[in-house]
Amino acid sequence: MIGKRRMQEKDSISWEDFSEDLPTPPEFMPKWALKEGEHWHRLCDFDILARAEEMTGLILELKYELLPAAVWGIHIVRGQRGRVYINSSLSLFWRRFAIFHEVYHLLNNTKGVSFWKRTFVSMEGIEKAADNFAWAAVWPEWIEGDYSDWS
Numbered sequence: 001m002i003g004k005r006r007m008q009e010k011d012s013i014s015w016e017d018f019s020e021d022l023p024t025p026p027e028f029m030p031k032w033a034l035k036e037g038e039h040w041h042r043l044c045d046f047d048i049l050a051r052a053e054e055m056t057g058l059i060l061e062l063k064y065e066l067l068p069a070a071v072w073g074i075h076i077v078r079g080q081r082g083r084v085y086i087n088s089s090l091s092l093f094w095r096r097f098a099i100f101h102e103v104y105h106l107l108n109n110t111k112g113v114s115f116w117k118r119t120f121v122s123m124e125g126i127e128k129a130a131d132n133f134a135w136a137a138v139w140p141e142w143i144e145g146d147y148s149d150w151s
Contacts, residue, residue: 021070022094025135025142033129037136040100052103056082060106062099064088073098075106082106093138093147100134 040048049060060082067074067087072094075084084102086095109126141147 023097023131023135025139026132029136029139030132033132033136037100037133037139040103040137041140045099048099048103052106056106056110058082058106060084062086064095073102075102077106077110091147093141096141097134097138100137101130103137104130104133 040051043051045062049062052058053060058077058080062084063086065085065088067085067089069087069089071087072090073084073086075082084099084106086098086102088095090098105126108129135142
């Protein structure tokens, strides 16, 4: 029983575990991100998936799961199906940020991380572009403080 309790404590992540790693908005938002992000403003999860499905040709699912604190989200694509996993320990705003980050990858990095790691393309650059897109998509929610009173 003690071992089981320790595992549960180890596996349970609280929102405070993320507070040190929160991204800050970019000082300058690239024009491409603003242009692409505005089409995603204030969409509900269903509409985000519907738009992403239309653009990718994939059948997508969104799942909220308890993931390690360092993992905000991941996506997996097999054939014509894709699934986006978002860390359920994130606050609502940061969940939305993570969804848009993963949507960017689905739209723009279709060959997968194993391909990109073997190229001269910087993974840091790919991640920064995904963050810029996510910031542009959630920008109205950020500046208006949506969800700031939600725990």
